[in-house]
Amino acid sequence: MKHDPNALERALRLAAKDAANRPDFYRLLLQSQVFVVGDAAETEDGDRRMDGGESVSIQQWDQPDGTSVIPFFTSPAAVEQAIEGEASCLCLPARDLFERTRGSTLVLNPNHEYGKQFSPQDIDALLAGGIPSSAQMRPAQDETDVTIGQPENYPTGMVDALITFFAKRAQVKAAFLAQLKHHPSTGEKSRLIVGIHAEGDFDHLATEVAAVIADTGPRDELINLYRVAPGEEGIAAALFEHFEPFYDISWGSRLSSTSTFEGGHA
Numbered sequence: 001m002k003h004d005p006n007a008l009e010r011a012l013r014l015a016a017k018d019a020a021n022r023p024d025f026y027r028l029l030l031q032s033q034v035f036v037v038g039d040a041a042e043t044e045d046g047d048r049r050m051d052g053g054e055s056v057s058i059q060q061w062d063q064p065d066g067t068s069v070i071p072f073f074t075s076p077a078a079v080e081q082a083i084e085g086e087a088s089c090l091c092l093p094a095r096d097l098f099e100r101t102r103g104s105t106l107v108l109n110p111n112h113e114y115g116k117q118f119s120p121q122d123i124d125a126l127l128a129g130g131i132p133s134s135a136q137m138r139p140a141q142d143e144t145d146v147t148i149g150q151p152e153n154y155p156t157g158m159v160d161a162l163i164t165f166f167a168k169r170a171q172v173k174a175a176f177l178a179q180l181k182h183h184p185s186t187g188e189k190s191r192l193i194v195g196i197h198a199e200g201d202f203d204h205l206a207t208e209v210a211a212v213i214a215d216t217g218p219r220d221e222l223i224n225l226y227r228v229a230p231g232e233e234g235i236a237a238a239l240f241e242h243f244e245p246f247y248d249i250s251w252g253s254r255l256s257s258t259s260t261f262e263g264g265h266a
Contacts, residue, residue: 008032009074009114016114019215020164023208026131034094034108035073037087058090058101061110069117070106072097082111098123129204131211148238151179151192153218159246161216162194162209166247169208171200175247176228176239191221195228195239202227 005013008028015025037059060068072094073079079089098106102123109115122132159177166172176195182188194213198205206225213223228236 006075008034009078012074012109012114012116015116018161018164019212020161020168022215023131023165023211024168026126026211029094029108030126032074032094033091034097035076035079036090036092036097037071037079037083038090039088059087060104061107067105069110070101070104071108071110072106073109078109078112082109095127098127102127130207146235147181148178148193148235148242149181151177152190155192155216155218158213158216158218161212163247163251165209165212166249167251169198169205170249171198171205172247173197173199173249174245176243177246178239178243180224180235189222191223192218193224193226193235193239195226195236195243197228197240197245 011021011025011028014021039057058070060070062068071082073082076089079087098118103120105120106118106123107115108118118126118132125132155177162175166175174197176197178193178195179190180193181190194209196202196205196209209225217223226236226239228240230240231237232240
């Protein structure tokens, strides 16, 4: 029987195709029920659902390099697809699973077309209210002996992903991109800066932006995020006053929400 993807599976597929969709996938994951292979007491109606303090045994899989991972799944159908023969399937909130298995590496939907591995650091970030990101972000601050100009190597892939992401965040009004160059005497490398004109909680937005940049931005390059607005001073003012935005909220309604999907990992 054909399995109709649930909301989490659809979000995983979107995230695998486009990094701009990954913050939404992580948020939905923490709100979702997931499935593991293991043993727990069976309820009267035949379901196996784990209560907060219940002791359970969750199956681990050994990888070729000798390390162990804990597989978990988006649905019972995903479990059946990955495992030969019968298996005891347990349902629990993803957040509960992450807390119970903290310190372990988990893999979502192993042996599937779409999947995602979570390192202990990824899980710590999720439980702390953030999202996994390997981006090298530095606190934005005004500096001296610097010049601001257009990027020498325009990061087209990163910009395209950010445009798609910003179109889904009504709090973002505009976004700007430039390159910050220090005076040669400082020994500092040039770096990209992204200025965001936004309302509301900027810290959480910056965390999501960092995750998109981590997957699409230039490797081994520091990127600063600035919150920009009319009346600001310093670098933020220069971005807002002298650079054309690469994203404007008026464009969001014109972006298509349909795509053709291919296999991959979020």
